[in-house]
Amino acid sequence: MKWFKKKDKKKEESKEEKKPTRGLLIFSHAATVISVEEVLKDEGYEIRVVSPPPKYRTGCDLSVEIPLSEESVICGILEKIGLAPIDVMPITGKGMEPLRFIRSKDFGDYLMVRAANMKMTVDKRTKVIVNISGGGCPDVPHLATMMLGKRLRDAPNPGDVGFSLCAYSLNHAREEIIRMIGD
């Protein structure tokens, strides 16, 4: 009898462990996550940017993992600034995190920074963006059109004009360049 009781207790514990404590915010466009990540981190929430579950995957997706207990407050904050998710779902497993790979290359007057599959190059003397390369989503050439020839501080944030994971990575490249040489 004691043995059975012990087993029951373990089952209870295991059920308790599997109860989701984290939730996923799903968005229509991957790049929306750039702004969401910034806002929620500024608010002090412990969040992770991860891939969404299979049913939401199109091949270019990002979602935000949040503490489920904070769901209503977080959704309220996002709704107020027009960044409401299209869905919220509880999760037990872990999604894949985007690659945080940053590498820079110095070309004398020019600095190239690569973040994942995206590269941004600036003229170090003027801080003007001179080239953008890499990526495969159609907002990459669009972003290039919007950002090339502009000083870092005047160029739009890829999260504001892009929609894809490539835009998300390009934003990391831009942030790293600003960290290295200013804007």
Added chain:
Amino acid sequence: MLLLAGAVPVEYLPLITGKIELTEKGVKIEGHDLDINRGFEAMATSAYLTCKQFGVEVPHALVAGDIGKRDGSEKVYEHLAANLPTMGVAVLTMHYIMPDLHRNKRVVKTVQEMGDKKPFLIADAGSMYVAKTGKDSLHYDIFTPDLGEVAFLADEQADHPTYTRGFIFHMEDDVPELIRRAYDAGNCPKTIFVKGSTDFICQDGVILEKISEPKIETMEPIGGTGDLITGMISGMVHAGLDPAEACIIAGLANRKAGELSQPSPATQVQEILKYIPEALQIVTANRG
């Protein structure tokens, strides 16, 4: 017919299809002028110049405007899935497009149903991402990944290059290992062209050729140089060249065009494009 399909960064441009013209303003399709920017237009211009060089019919294009909102990309997928069998396409190159697993699967299904009339399929950029993520790579004939993208092909779990796991991404110094993993995982078509400081041309998992000269370091930051390679390969396959030979010539000609243009990291791809005909002429003459 060589058909180049993809999205262009022109918001609200409807789905258009027709023979490509090259004007002073850039690529012109069905009366619409598109700038020679990077991406699809650079690839299309390179394919056009290559077809002219080899004396074959210039490419046709199927494009729609899309700045990443998916609207134009969806139209391209839908059109291909519904109409490809009646379009008379011998070589189809799919390029910049928002990955859409479900719609691309419908395109692949249409291609499979064409049997012997199946077009030769080349994919780069978003079209390559969606083919790999949908586990459809073996239905294609050529992929043209760069180093980051071949790492993505080597990672059986990644849905997009941004999700490539770090331990695989950091294998970039061992490109042959990435190539081996990518083929073993079934994520490569028969032929791949890996673009990098050394280009690797591979077939069935075997590295046929490595191209590293002339080394033009300043080409790396220039957006669109990979698009030129994809365009040249498309044009040469359309002209009847063996796929591996088309890849080798494209790799050599791209470097030659870079050498002729003497680029800086601020050079735009249009400057290199100008030298594609001369570069192709030199390379093909050298290869006999």
